[in-house]
Amino acid sequence: MPTETKIESAPQAGELSAGAVDDHLRDYVERTRLPDALVAVTKGDQVVHVAGYGRTAGDEVITKTTPMPLASLSKSFTALAVLRLADQHKIDLDAPVRSYLPGFTMADPRAAKITVRQVLQQTSGMSDLSFPELTLPAPGTLREAVAMLRAAPLATEPGTRMAYHNPNYAVAARLVEVVAGVPFADYLNAAVFRPLGMTSSRTVDTSEELPGGGAGYVRAYGRLVARSHPKWFLNGSFGVVSTADDLAKWLIAQSGAGRFPPRRTLETAQTASGVAGSTYGMGWEVGRTAGGAPRLQHTGWLLTHDSAQVLLPASGYGIAVVTNTGMISGDDALLIADGLVDLIEGRPDAGAAPFTMTADPWLAALTVLNLGLGLLGVRRARRWAGRRAGQAAWRPIVRLVPYVLPIGFFLGLIHVLIHVARARRARADETAGLPRELIPAGRGRR
CATH class of the missing domain: 3.40.710.10 (DD-peptidase/beta-lactamase superfamily)
Known part of the structure; x- marks a missing residue:
């Protein structure tokens, strides 16, 4: 109130x-x-x-x-x-x-x-x-x-x-x-x-x-x-x-x-x-x-x-x-x-x-994807280890990169948002003098 x-x-x-x-x-x-x-x-x-x-x-x-x-x-x-x-x-x-x-x-x-x-x-x-x-x-x-x-x-x-x-x-x-x-x-x-x-x-x-x-x-x-x-x-x-x-x-x-x-x-x-x-x-x-x-x-x-x-x-x-x-x-x-x-x-x-209210579906999808990849990895772990016994160590490490990317995304999300905030402030100098209808979609006015 x-x-x-x-x-x-x-x-x-x-x-x-x-x-x-x-x-x-x-x-x-x-x-x-x-x-x-x-x-x-x-x-x-x-x-x-x-x-x-x-x-x-x-x-x-x-x-x-x-x-x-x-x-x-x-x-x-x-x-x-x-x-x-x-x-x-x-x-x-x-x-x-x-x-x-x-x-x-x-x-x-x-x-x-x-x-x-x-x-x-x-x-x-x-x-x-x-x-x-x-x-x-x-x-x-x-x-x-x-x-x-x-x-x-x-x-x-x-x-x-x-x-x-x-x-x-x-x-x-x-x-x-x-x-x-x-x-x-x-x-x-x-x-x-x-x-x-x-x-x-x-x-x-x-x-x-x-x-x-x-x-x-x-x-x-x-x-x-x-x-x-x-x-x-x-x-x-x-x-x-x-x-x-x-x-x-x-x-x-x-x-x-x-x-x-x-x-x-x-x-x-x-x-x-x-x-x-x-x-x-x-x-x-x-x-x-x-x-x-x-x-x-x-x-x-x-x-x-x-x-x-x-x-x-x-x-x-x-x-x-x-x-x-x-x-x-x-x-x-x-x-x-x-x-x-x-x-x-x-x-x-x-x-x-605010944009975050429409971003939630994307966050949910990334979360489900990350969990799904994790569960799939657990299920296939024993078979995967057997097939790669004796292989060079760098090969399985390279294959794990796609599974690590979603985790890295979430760990770095705050830093990404900080840089987005700074970029939006910089773009404001281009757009602050324009009527709203002339500002391209996604261009902030910060």
């Missing part, structure tokens, strides 16, 4: 009421068996609806004041922290990062040219292809996260290509620490959260510090399975924890309806870099809705949580959604947000569901 909401007025054509938001969330939760969600919807400087649905993995009731991890929505907060220092002339966005952060070194001399702007716009030349940080032992602090880059090469010349890479924002957060002279969490609280009245928001270093240790759910075989989260380093890139109440305040500020931040600061963050056609700004992606209206958004994934924030400048709406299903379970948060955008633009609910 949702918690209380704010304003409720008679909706007009093209307007979204609190009741319509609630109906949409209830329908989605029932259709997909989503375990929990936070939602915040604003219009201009007004709160349309804030609510919590379901229960956490720790069996706590979700309310509008329940803290949940925002995953990569955190990048827009980090970008604003840097831009506040730029507004105070303490940082020049076009100066090299190293001029403020001497400890930022890489195994590539071109890293000396990387600017603050390039880090925020993800055009630094760093990439998952050259430095897959999630496959490495997680650091514990921003200082350690930046130090790890000493062994990392660049994938491209700085400023020539956009590549979505989380360490860019770890560098940005560490830069804030050094220039401001205080821990990043303290600066974010003083310079961003407190001025916006976001009294229940904070940022953390690792997933171990998330509420409930970041535990959430995955979908498999038509069921939801609770699972913990491995240790990841989060701060700067995806470490912010917030509530529906606080997210409403954030959306109002980011839509320009509040007194802070200044309009010029918002424009800097929300303008695409244009580098090699990139639609990424600074923690925001620039595109259009299916109806052709301007749309700003960012999405986020942990293994156990999913998030999305959307701004519609033409109508003044802001939408934020957080769910406790993650990258293995599909795009619940973005699907909910997209459905709300459809309602705002007068389109019927498409009844969208």
Whole structure:
């Protein structure tokens, strides 16, 4: 059941009421068996609806004041922290990062040219292809996260290509620490959260510090399975924890309806870099809705949580959604947000569901195949051993390869999904500016 909401007025054509938001969330939760969600919807400087649905993995009731991890929505907060220092002339966005952060070194001399702007716009030349940080032992602090880059090469010349890479924002957060002279969490609280009245928001270093240790759910075989989260380093890139109440305040500020931040600061963050056609700004992606209206958004994934924030400048709406299903379970948060955008633009609910709900038959088939091959192998083992007595050892090993492949598939599934997630983020730069009907099937908008 949702918690209380704010304003409720008679909706007009093209307007979204609190009741319509609630109906949409209830329908989605029932259709997909989503375990929990936070939602915040604003219009201009007004709160349309804030609510919590379901229960956490720790069996706590979700309310509008329940803290949940925002995953990569955190990048827009980090970008604003840097831009506040730029507004105070303490940082020049076009100066090299190293001029403020001497400890930022890489195994590539071109890293000396990387600017603050390039880090925020993800055009630094760093990439998952050259430095897959999630496959490495997680650091514990921003200082350690930046130090790890000493062994990392660049994938491209700085400023020539956009590549979505989380360490860019770890560098940005560490830069804030050094220039401001205080821990990043303290600066974010003083310079961003407190001025916006976001009294229940904070940022953390690792997933171990998330509420409930970041535990959430995955979908498999038509069921939801609770699972913990491995240790990841989060701060700067995806470490912010917030509530529906606080997210409403954030959306109002980011839509320009509040007194802070200044309009010029918002424009800097929300303008695409244009580098090699990139639609990424600074923690925001620039595109259009299916109806052709301007749309700003960012999405986020942990293994156990999913998030999305959307701004519609033409109508003044802001939408934020957080769910406790993650990258293995599909795009619940973005699907909910997209459905709300459809309602705002007068389109019927498409009844969208995460891809994992249709993938279950494939998982079941692979499981049956694996079990069948195993049983067949047991049944034929004695006869097989007799026929191959005296043969070279390499022959039976080669013949066993097809039987091992399904097992390898399941063991490597999580890594495959992580790489799929990264690829979908990269493809988003191609598709974020296109109406939905022009995006080829299977192309994500992350």
